[in-house]
Amino acid sequence: MATVVAEEHWQQVYRHLHAHPELSGSEHATADLVAQELRSLPGWDVTVGVGGTGVVGVLRGAPGPVIWLRADMDALPVQEETDLEYASTVPGVMHACGHDFHVAALLSACAALAADNGVPGTVVAIFQPAEETGSGAKAMLDDGLLEKVPSPSICLGQHVSPLPAGLIFTRGGPLMAAADSVRVSLTGEGGHASTPHMAVDSLAMAASLVLRLQALTARQASLPTAPVLTAAALHAGKRANIIAESAELLLSLRTFTPGSRREMLEAIDRIAAAEATAAGARSAPTVEIFDSFPLTVNTPADTERVMAELTACGLTVFPMPRPITGSEDFGVLGSAAGCPSVFWHIGGVDPSRFTSEDQELLLGEGRLPSRMPANHSPRFAPDPGKSLPPAVAALMAAARAELECTKQREL
Numbered sequence: 001m002a003t004v005v006a007e008e009h010w011q012q013v014y015r016h017l018h019a020h021p022e023l024s025g026s027e028h029a030t031a032d033l034v035a036q037e038l039r040s041l042p043g044w045d046v047t048v049g050v051g052g053t054g055v056v057g058v059l060r061g062a063p064g065p066v067i068w069l070r071a072d073m074d075a076l077p078v079q080e081e082t083d084l085e086y087a088s089t090v091p092g093v094m095h096a097c098g099h100d101f102h103v104a105a106l107l108s109a110c111a112a113l114a115a116d117n118g119v120p121g122t123v124v125a126i127f128q129p130a131e132e133t134g135s136g137a138k139a140m141l142d143d144g145l146l147e148k149v150p151s152p153s154i155c156l157g158q159h160v161s162p163l164p165a166g167l168i169f170t171r172g173g174p175l176m177a178a179a180d181s182v183r184v185s186l187t188g189e190g191g192h193a194s195t196p197h198m199a200v201d202s203l204a205m206a207a208s209l210v211l212r213l214q215a216l217t218a219r220q221a222s223l224p225t226a227p228v229l230t231a232a233a234l235h236a237g238k239r240a241n242i243i244a245e246s247a248e249l250l251l252s253l254r255t256f257t258p259g260s261r262r263e264m265l266e267a268i269d270r271i272a273a274a275e276a277t278a279a280g281a282r283s284a285p286t287v288e289i290f291d292s293f294p295l296t297v298n299t300p301a302d303t304e305r306v307m308a309e310l311t312a313c314g315l316t317v318f319p320m321p322r323p324i325t326g327s328e329d330f331g332v333l334g335s336a337a338g339c340p341s342v343f344w345h346i347g348g349v350d351p352s353r354f355t356s357e358d359q360e361l362l363l364g365e366g367r368l369p370s371r372m373p374a375n376h377s378p379r380f381a382p383d384p385g386k387s388l389p390p391a392v393a394a395l396m397a398a399a400r401a402e403l404e405c406t407k408q409r410e411l
Contacts, residue, residue: 010108010392011384013037015086017100018381021075021093024130027053030073030103034127037107041114044125047148051140055127057110058149061119067402068124068152068337069109069395070330071102072131081378097375098160098348101382101391103127105158108388109395121403124149126333134179134293137332146337154302155334155341156398158391162372162380163347163362164354165387168310168394170344171320172300177228177254178261179327181291184209184272187283190245202247203236205279209249210234212271216264225256227264228325254325256295265289293327299340305405306342306398313397315390317344318363326375342398346391348382 013033022030031053038046038057045058053073080087080094088094095101110125126145130136163169186206191199210231217229229251236247251268255261265287272285307317324345334341349372354362358369373379382388 006108006111007389010104010111011388013107014100014104014384014388017103018084018095019086019089021088021090021095021100022073023077023093024074024133024136025052027073027129031055031127031129034073034103034107038110038125041111043114044110050145050148051129051136051143053129054136054140054143054145056140056145056149057125057127059110059113059119059123059125061116061121061123064121065153065403066122066124066150067399068126068155068333069106069399070126070128070155070157070333071106072099072128072136073103074099074130074132074136076132076376078376078378082381084381094378096377096380097132098380098382099131101160101348101384101388102158104384105388105391105395108392109399112392112396113399116400119403122150123399123403124152131329134291134327134329137329141332141336152334152337152339154339154402155330155337156306156395156402157330157341157343158346158394159328159343160348160382160387160391161345162349162368162374163345164349164351164359165347165383166315166351166390167347168307168315168317168344169320170298170303170307170317170342171323172298172303174225174256174295174323175298175320175343176296176323176328177256177325178295179291179293180253180255180261180265180289182251182253182265182268183288183290184249184251184268185286185288186247186249186272186276186281187285188243188245188247188279188281191243193241193243196243199243200280200282202244202281203234205275205281206234206236206247206249208279209272209275212275213251213268216267216271225260225323227256227260228252228254229264229268254327256323293329294331294335296328296331296343298342302340303342306402307344309397309401310344310394313393315394315397344394346387346394348387348391350383350386
């Protein structure tokens, strides 16, 4: 009965977080809730305000290894379109990537670890802000995270995805792409819509640039780890009868090698400049890179060991055939600490929603059915009843096993 009550509590925590999302760097109420929950658990020392709104808990057991468990906390500027009773109460803001789920799962794991009869080492729970902007992990490190808590033997983390609950996808080596957001600012010559020959149309310039950039990535599609370049926003003009003086194009670039990243950024510069020259613009465009994420890399041997541990606890683990084009800043933590990292994706959808054909598509080709809302969709919402228990089980199994096996290796 106590286990059932505990599960219901963490599901209520999840529903509360989902209803009250906060954007990157503004996770104040979320951080307060996390700190309150951690302080209610025996043995956890809590530090708040790390890197702005980050929260860190430390559970010290017997002398032994140190592991870090990480969950991100921020939401997205997305208007929710679910019919959930606990849908977002904040207009235009939603937990569309499942970070509320990550927080609830890690808090539940913290409670279970506190209830253990002695942890063979030290567990550090990191509740990180601002993952969506790629700045949160770095902000916590810049604020002295490595001086505030013990250095880890390994960093562990997970991300909920539109997979069947209990299913885990990961791989050793490169797991998730590096990412850069790119802002291209184009300046033309404004004018009256009735006399386009007297103006340099920045909107037409930007539209043509979008098509040329799409052709750039199409020609690299046959590469095993082809870059992905998405034009996500185009802003120009305010009135139907005014030719816009300037236009702003926002791009998202995903790459898997430093060479590919360098070549793609150089190509964006080159093509944007050529487009402006072709249009007769009087000034060159400016290209600004922001919100950058590093390549997420799992240490191969450690990944194999951790996945064996998750399989042993009853979870279903499938190796990913190739890296995915999503991005994370989780890897910054292990790189800064100089330790191995293991990150995995875990299902958040009721398995009954997947047909046998869906399963074939997913396991055979690594593709989701198109009807399944994905991360960042206004309709993305994990099923806490079906998926929170296995997510907690994954964190617990990995944490316990890594504490034990790392201690054995050190002996």
